[in-house]
Amino acid sequence: MADKFSFEIIETIGILSENAKGWRKELNLVSWNERPPKFDLRDWDSQHEKMGKGITLTNEEFNELKKLFKEM
Template sequence: MAFSFKVVEEVGVLSEGANGWQKELNLVSWNDREPKYDIREWDANHEKMRKGVTLTIDELVELRSILNELEL
């Protein structure tokens, strides 16, 4: 299955593995659609990726609300 993507904005790096891949929060446009927030691991050039989760702005706001409630 072929698909296209464009990293519109690199928001931040959450962690980096020993293999150099980084778990990142980015704003990504998938198949020329409206960009969504995306958490997944990427190689250094953003050419290869692993499975991740994509969130709309409403879902991201709800996630922030949930995280703010956590006692860490």
């Protein structure tokens, strides 16, 4: 059985896409289990009650990713 966890979306940075069922792929700043917020990229339902698998990035990781995109 999975442990309970908590989350708070601190800031919605942007919505990348939305599917026919209303789920949106979003980039947000999210605090997981009352920890400092991280950049978070994943699918969310319209009420932000259910979520898909995603990735979280620290500020440093996010800055490195931005550098990689600029080099493309």
